Amino acid sequence: MRYSGWKVIKEALTGHRGWGPAWRDATPQAQYDYVIIGGGGHGLATAYYLAKQFKQSRIAVVEKGWIGGGNVGRNTTIIRSNYLLDGNEPFYEFSLKLWEGLEQELNYNAMVSQRGILNLIHSDAQRDAFTRRGNAMILNGADAELLSTQQILDRYPFLNVNDARFPIKGGLAQHRGGTVRHDAVAWGYARGADQCGVDIIQNCEVTGFRIENGTVKGVETSRGFIGAKKVAACVAGSSSRLMEKAGMRLPIESHVLQAFVSEGLKPVLPGVITFGAGHFYCSQSDKGGLVFGGDIDGYNSYAQRGNLPVVEDVAEGGMAIFPMLGRARLLRMWGGIMDMSMDGSPIIDRTHVDGLYFNGGWCYGGFKATPASGYAYAHLLATDRPHETATAYRFDRFAKGRMIDEKGMGNQPNLH
């Protein structure tokens, strides 16, 4: 069913009786061309583009719980393409462009809001690094602007500059960055995929792969065997657990990242702001909650919850730049499991098993990548060639020494 102004008015006046399910609950068929494992943002986007853009059919998304229950349902909603390295920047810029057209593409209002993202600069060396990055963004066709402290104060007048432990010496802004209503992304792609005939199968856990002579034949699930010509893993956070069933060890560790939201407040923050001398970034949602986060807890975990030291660290970062936040209250905190990769960048690639594909390793940056990840993964699945913006996201980059290490931290996942 298409959403339109007319339809919205008609339903409002007739008691909303005409709205149908946003997507069907499908039961598994015996055989598909494509089985995508994981009904998160990336998996659903992959299914959508595979059907819509690459005209493939007989596609199923299998999800062990409810769709959108993973990281797409528990992130800090930020979109941006302010990356430094050539392996990343074109991909994230492609993603940002897809975000810009997403609502019209999906006929679903995911509330893409390009309110801008700002990275604060606190030292000359940081300014040099951000200048290099801003230039790389512009050279890749993205937007970037270096702001003076005064320009930042015009937008954030309550920023602490007078009593700051680390001075604020400006900032790197990407005005096209912003936020998105995160859950709606999963629902919008699910609805879009469903309308293209994709089967979305909830409460269906993959328990194993059926592999014969090095070729995948399908997946064993809690709802029986499902045959497939191509199987696409897309379960960031649980990648290692899933791929172990195909005999793979991954260049990935699972870590917990906490995120936070305050009580609803009248608007104070116009955009997304990132503190460069501590671990804190923040935006304000359309409902009024301050949505913020910081560093990962730093130890391997699948527990979906973190600990108090990081909560305190994040609050300290917040108070350092916004001392007016003292009387705002933290409402809720939660933890998501990240696929922390060995260089901080993702993997979208084939595996050693014919017909088995992998998408994961998104670290804490997966949300903003959702559209491009889906698109590029669909491209790989449909054509067996990587999408032009995702050619660097290969498994063998570690063996070849072609890491995409934005932070320069090396093979230490918890530092990315």
Add this chain to the structure above:
Amino acid sequence: MIINHPLLGPRDAAEFVYKGDAALIHRPDGMAPDALESFIEYGYLRDNPAGEHRELWFHEQGDRSWLVVSRNTLTHEITSVELARDVARREGRSK
């Protein structure tokens, strides 16, 4: 979290710095003919289990011991803590 240091008793995990899988103790021989291959595996591939995980923690704000901690990654329960040096010796890193 609390790590029960074998020499110092229970200490807050905030005093420690985390490194990762205790398999990092088993650094391959850099002079072996297949060194490149084994270092790629050593450097980049991890078991990353959901459950019991043996991992390295450094008591940076303490006695500067490296510890091998056995911790469950689903529950965070810690079942054993040893000096990494003892583990390394036991597991064959003695000269």
Add this chain to the structure above:
Amino acid sequence: MTQKNRLQGGLIDRGQSYTFRFDGKKMTGHAGDTLASALLANGVRLMGRSFKYHRPRGPLTAGSEEPNAIVELREGARQEPNTRATTAELFDGLVAKSQNRWPSLAFDALSVNDRLSSFFAAGFYYKTFMWPAAFWEKLYEPMIRRAAGLGSLSLQNDPDSYDKGFLHCDLLITGAGPSGLAAALTAGESGLQVILADEDFVIGGRLNAETFSLGDSLGSDWAAQTVARLRSMPNVRVMPRTTVLGAFDHGIYGAVERVSDHLAVPEADKPRQILWRIYSKRSLLTAGALERPIAFENNDRPGIMLASAMRAYANRWAATPAQRVAIFTNNDDGHRTAADLHAKGVKIAAVIDTRPGQPISIDYEILHGEIIDTAGRLGLRRITVRLASGETREIECGALGVSGGWNPNVSLTCHQRSRPAWDENIAAFIPGGDLPSGMTVAGAARGVFSTHGALTDGAEAAARIAADLGQTATKPELPKAEDAPIQITPFWHVKDAKRAWVDQQNDVTAKDVKLAHQENFVSVEHLKRYTTLGMATDQGKTSNMAGLAIMAEIAGKSIPEVGTTMYRPPYTPAAMGVLAGRSRGKDFRPVRKTPSHVWAEEQGAVFVEVGNWLRAQWFPRKGETTWRESVDREVLQTRKSVGICDVTTLGKIDVQGTDAAAFLNRIYCNGFAKLAVGRTRYGLMLREDGIAMDDGTAARLADDHFVVTTTTANAVSVYRHMEFVRQCLFPDMDVQLISTTEAWAQFSVAGPNARKLLQKVVDAEFDISNEGFPFMACGEITVCGGLRARLFRISFSGELAYEIAVPTRYGDALIRRLMREGQEFDVVAYGTEALGVMRIEKGHAAGNELNGTTTALNLGMGRMVSQAKDSIGTVLSRREGLNDADALKLVGFKPVDPSKKVPAGAHLMTIGDPVNAAHDQGYVTSACYSPNLGHHIAIGYLKSGDQRLGEVVRLISPLTGFDHEVEVVSAHFVDPEGERLRA
């Protein structure tokens, strides 16, 4: 205004009257009141507006689970949005303002949303605001954002301070109602170290809100006596006004104590609040239960509240929302409210019970039926009842108490992902399995609702815990208390209501739940996210259960099949200020000062943050108007005569043992085994992945003794790495490490007169002539007549230079001495800027070059990586991607037009190539003005740079507006042959 709805009795102190203002109106209340109870006593029912439809609302509860009565408390910089009137303690002069309304609480323009509510059903936003495409961000979203949010921040810095602390105990008891008090008595008498925390300012929980007796005393009296007894025990700490926020790993709990929130301003030197991290061996959750409402048509008018809240207001605070009230209940508890209010002289209009066959009262009418509508725009006037007989009755009343049963308060049990379990007997969720380790639950929090049951359960749980911890516990003598069985028939909502409110703050109705189901948002997670049910400041404490039950009913499933109610920390919202504590402003992070800091301050130095260090950046002199003037002078004078710089911040690691040399051979990619005693060598450390980690020097003071230096930034991580290599990889090497960064004050003395100056302080028996102490020499010496010191002839500036180290406590004396002795050479002190200029002039790599992605090859040191030994990083540095034929190489750049800058962060393009990322040739890492050369210079990475010396390339920085030509040159701008440093 008189306190027209003030009743007799209660726990308020009538001897102490407070005046306060709400929306400008002056009223009086008493000590012991909350803002909500005082307002009710003054006849005020309307206290807030809902989030979406701006519906008029009054308090639903008498506790921290309140969704409606939330206000902006205090004024000015202390303004505190979204404060629950139901828990805010009244103090004299309190000022509060209603929020989310304009222009006034009684007349709110945005209540027009309420009239348009059929457009704003659940999920409305996702289906609309898309046409035309550009309007979302230009029109619709700004409109929505203007209306968003509840209360407002002052935007001023929080003037109060906050503290943090650690507490340790055997047993943490959360909640001090009957079971918590009985548990604390038991555990306290057994000798355990006990903390009893409760969010309320009066200990006792529901005992203070009920009229029944414990033994011979009133419940509230027994609570007060028990608290007094507990306070007399040295091993028990009673913490009122303390909310346990969260259950974290290994028995650690976070709790906030509100030290000063009941005062107008905190007392001098007292914090507003304290964040306690409580380390417990065991914990006992006795957090009681929360009553839940029933959804029916217009069930949200001011005056409609939970029956238990109505009872609490009457019994504890001697306040009633109206003089004529009705009760709507599905269980026996509602009848208690009727009886208690009747006893206080409040007229009971009727008790409506959904269950048939309730006993008749002689005092008031008891009806079998359900409420199908209410009236009264800003406060309840009338309810409409549909009797079981089918007849409809209208009943006038100013307030309605609603009781839908009680939910055990299981929040803390969920914080480590334990899922509550459904208990059919009480039609509620109780704690599930896999509780946080060490946690036990007792009393109403696990569904034991009677007072007798709660007392006994708490005492028995504590006794078991004491026994587990090796103490013998005797159950204390507990008073006799009521032990009524639970009589409840689940009843969640009145069917066919048009607008029956489930989540009152977020305006979610039973119909929204139905719509969510219709659109396939069936799982509890989808329901919550699609409708915003349970996402408000109360986190669904009073609403989640009903939403779930209604969904179950529509879906034709049982409640546990649809899902469960889960909670995350914090239990109630916590101020950002208390989570940050003292780490604010300048105290955000500790400051490390160098040994010459005081002296540098005296010289008027400008300081710069380098990590946590403060270093002198430059030393302005009279007449110098720009930083460049000072820096140029420092550089020129150092190169001309002599300059001194505090380099203490560089990491220093002492390496000792018979295997010290072999160890360094592992750590550095270049060789150290053959370094002679008394010599220093530059060393490059790789990470195991083959990327450059850090560089510095290692000085061999003895066969078995080296001093390693690291960069300032990496001092900590390099030491950690070296300990890893020592303890984990080569556990049998005879080598010891210790960081001595803080132990030695170290100064660089550089320039042609450096030796002459040093000779004035180095004791005469030490020969530091060029022959006796050549370039890269090192040694232990004495200075100033016997003070032990270390001397290294190393040079970062490219001049004849030394680094001299003395024990830190002599650092201040040494800089003063050197500056005095240097007067004859016109010695200058130089800061980090001049240091940077001189190292760029010499092409030395620093942090900007060692950025975590550069290799030895990039640095032009590829051949330093010894292939003859197995040092860290050697193997992986051989990978193809780290050895590309056109790899980036560190080179120098000078502007073709000498008046131009060569800014760091600019990218480099081959002349004639298109300007885009695909043709990127490299980037500038560090840049400065060279006073020696008279123009700007820079170093940076260029593809195949070492083969392109002399080529002119295009420097572009679209971000900062540069686009001009620079010449590729050697990075060694000054003294490329290195004659000066060997002089």
